[in-house]
Amino acid sequence: MWILHQYPLCPFSRKIRFQCAEKGVAVECVREHPWERRDAFLLLNPAGQTPVFVQGAVTLSDSTAIAEYLEETVERTPLYGAGAEARAETRRMCAWVDQKFYSEVVVPLLAERMFKRLVTRGQPDAATIRGAQRAAEGHLDYLDYLLEHRRWLSGPAFGLADVAAAAQVSVADYLGGIDWDGHEETRTWYSAIKSRPTFRPLLAERMEGLPPPAHYDKLDF
Amino acid sequence: MWILHQYPLCPFSRKIRFQCAEKGVAVECVREHPWERRDAFLLLNPAGQTPVFVQGAVTLSDSTAIAEYLEETVERTPLYGAGAEARAETRRMCAWVDQKFYSEVVVPLLAERMFKRLVTRGQPDAATIRGAQRAAEGHLDYLDYLLEHRRWLSGPAFGLADVAAAAQVSVADYLGGIDWDGHEETRTWYSAIKSRPTFRPLLAERMEGLPPPAHYDKLDF
Ligand SMILES: N[C@@H](CCC(=O)N[C@@H](CS)C(=O)NCC(=O)O)C(=O)O
Ligand SMILES: N[C@@H](CCC(=O)N[C@@H](CS)C(=O)NCC(=O)O)C(=O)O
Numbered sequence: 001m002w003i004l005h006q007y008p009l010c011p012f013s014r015k016i017r018f019q020c021a022e023k024g025v026a027v028e029c030v031r032e033h034p035w036e037r038r039d040a041f042l043l044l045n046p047a048g049q050t051p052v053f054v055q056g057a058v059t060l061s062d063s064t065a066i067a068e069y070l071e072e073t074v075e076r077t078p079l080y081g082a083g084a085e086a087r088a089e090t091r092r093m094c095a096w097v098d099q100k101f102y103s104e105v106v107v108p109l110l111a112e113r114m115f116k117r118l119v120t121r122g123q124p125d126a127a128t129i130r131g132a133q134r135a136a137e138g139h140l141d142y143l144d145y146l147l148e149h150r151r152w153l154s155g156p157a158f159g160l161a162d163v164a165a166a167a168q169v170s171v172a173d174y175l176g177g178i179d180w181d182g183h184e185e186t187r188t189w190y191s192a193i194k195s196r197p198t199f200r201p202l203l204a205e206r207m208e209g210l211p212p213p214a215h216y217d218k219l220d221f
Numbered sequence: 222m223w224i225l226h227q228y229p230l231c232p233f234s235r236k237i238r239f240q241c242a243e244k245g246v247a248v249e250c251v252r253e254h255p256w257e258r259r260d261a262f263l264l265l266n267p268a269g270q271t272p273v274f275v276q277g278a279v280t281l282s283d284s285t286a287i288a289e290y291l292e293e294t295v296e297r298t299p300l301y302g303a304g305a306e307a308r309a310e311t312r313r314m315c316a317w318v319d320q321k322f323y324s325e326v327v328v329p330l331l332a333e334r335m336f337k338r339l340v341t342r343g344q345p346d347a348a349t350i351r352g353a354q355r356a357a358e359g360h361l362d363y364l365d366y367l368l369e370h371r372r373w374l375s376g377p378a379f380g381l382a383d384v385a386a387a388a389q390v391s392v393a394d395y396l397g398g399i400d401w402d403g404h405e406e407t408r409t410w411y412s413a414i415k416s417r418p419t420f421r422p423l424l425a426e427r428m429e430g431l432p433p434p435a436h437y438d439k440l441d442f
Pocket of ligand 1: 009010011012023034035046047049050051061063064098316320
């Protein structure tokens with residue numbers, strides 16, 4: 001069985017867990033807090049980042065590399081789309097959410113609302129949180145626009161762009177970063193994601209000492 | 222012919238140009254300064270980033286998506302390695318240099334030494350530049366360590382990890398960010414890269430008003 005080194009609010013780990021669930025790959029999760037910079041973990045991944053995906057002598061890190069590996073080795077439920085152009089669009093959208101949404105929305109929310117609460121016990125900075133919420137607004141506008149033209153984020157079929165985006169959006173939503181008002185297209189999309197049985201275990205999970213807002217795991221939000 | 226929207230010191234554009242040269246794909250470069258945020262460019266790539274790769278009705282952005290597209294569509298000179306595990310290692314190393322090396326070394330050097338010189342005409346911040354140089358030291362130590370165990374960065378064969386790393390290292394070197402002393406393995410590797418005919422056009426190019434250090438394009442440096 002694959003072992004995934006992760007913590008509940010790591011969006012890249014959520015991406016791999018959601019992808020594995022869609023593909024029917026069993027995963028055992030092992031808790032890792034990358035900010036502790038444990039020597040044993042740095043040996044697994046010198047970048048010091050979650051997720052790390054291990055089975056026997058195979059140790060993989062970087063969620064994009066892991067996702068491509070799963071796509072290449074597990075035939076069931078292909079998630080990149082048909083044809084080179086569709087696959088490029090899937091990868092463009094994954095890079096968008098993994099890099100832009102993550103750094104502009106998720107990083108400041110994790111820093112202010114998770115790290116300060118659980119690790120350094122400092123006061124969250126309200127201006128930084130507002131900045132992340134405003135950035136989320138802009139990103140949801142873009143997702144709304146895409147979803148006016150497409151059934152799923154990278155085209156007609158559910159795929160890895162939806163998996164990656166749901167992972168980032170769900171962490172931002174957990175941390176109170178998303179105001180769903182006025183984002184009907186993205187709300188409808190996320191509601192469809194939330195009702196997938198493969199996604200529900202992620203929604204049910206909690207980071208200790210850090211409860212999500214009441215709407216977080218509701219199908220009607 | 223493919224058109225690449227880029228500027229000479231964009232490392233992600235260098236990655237695509239070097240990959241195309243290795244694969245024998247002809248590319249016409251068109252100049253774009255992403256910081257100008259031109260409307261016409263934002264229509265091509267809403268992320269507002271170079272590179273963008275265009276041919277007829279096909280418009281691709283994000284260099285990782287472009288690189289995978291080229292690997293899937295151009296048979297000549299496969300660059301990801303043989304087998305899923307080797308391919309995962311190629312992608313892990315690409316993510317390392319594209320994300321960690323880029324953000325810790327190249328971003329501050331571009332900001333202080335290119336952007337302030339050519340655009341805002343401000344004073345470069347010496348402490349930021351020293352921080353980037355120190356970060357480069359750490360990265361070169363890691364590359365040295367890898368190259369003690371492998372012929373190329375992701376394994377026995379030249380591949381996309383070498384292409385991506387050479388792109389980032391060459392921009393850092395252009396901007397005076399690299400001290401080669403004490404990095405014999407990486408120096409030997411980079412010397413082999415510099416002597417590839419596919420890389421020489423990149424080394425010959427200049428950003429106007431911003432000359433590189435004397436050793437930059439020398440094979441013996
Ligand atoms: N490119 C990596 C990014 C992973 C990442 O940034 N993980 C975060 C946790 S959500 C982390 O470990 N950060 C600690 C650090 O960067 O030192 C991936 O896709 O796996
Ligand atoms: N993930 C993108 C990153 C591209 C990128 O960051 N390009 C820089 C130039 S080197 C840029 O356009 N920056 C302007 C911006 O981010 O607004 C890729 O791999 O293509």
